[in-house]
Amino acid sequence: MKCASKFIDYFVHDILDFSILSNNETKFVHHNSIFNIQEAISEILEIQEDKIRMKNISVRIYYSGFKSNFVNTDLKRLQQVLLNLTSNAVKFTDREGRIKIMV
Numbered sequence: 206m207k208c209a210s211k212f213i214d215y216f217v218h219d220i221l222d223f224s225i226l227s228n229n230e231t232k233f234v235h236h237n238s239i240f241n242i243q244e245a246i247s248e249i250l251e252i253q254e255d256k257i258r259m260k261n262i263s264v265r266i267y268y269s270g271f272k273s274n275f276v277n278t279d280l281k282r283l284q285q286v287l288l289n290l291t292s293n294a295v296k297f298t299d300r301e302g303r304i305k306i307m308v
Contacts, residue, residue, distance in 0.1 A: 235279045242276050243268065247286065249287045256295050266306045 227253060250257070257264060270273075294304045 236281065237277055237279055239275050239277045240280050241274050242271065243274050245280060245284055246287060246306065246308065249284055249291055252288065253291050253295050260295065260298065260307045262295060262304055263302075264297050264304045264306065266308065268308050270308075 242264075250264060291304075291306070294306075300305055
């Protein structure tokens with residue numbers, strides 16, 4: 206249930222962002238916070254978990270270039286981008302395929 210509510214939350218934010226762009230507004234509100242990048246990516250993969258399991262896809266995550274696991278940025282917007290990317294990766298990966306995520 207937690208994953209479903211997060212997915213709906215991301216969907217609503219996408220609609221709000223589209224509404225801002227449609228009205229030619231250029232001011233997005235950013236809500237920066239410090240968070241663990243590994244946890245943020247794990248949450249996104251949890252949302253995709255059923256599809257990944259159904260297609261028997263292996264997912265590997267490689268972290269490089271970070272001095273710390275913590276980053277300071279807009280968590281919701283980052284996760285929106287990650288959700289779109291991972292969703293497409295899962296959609297276009299063949300059964301029993303592999304996905305590499307390099308962060």
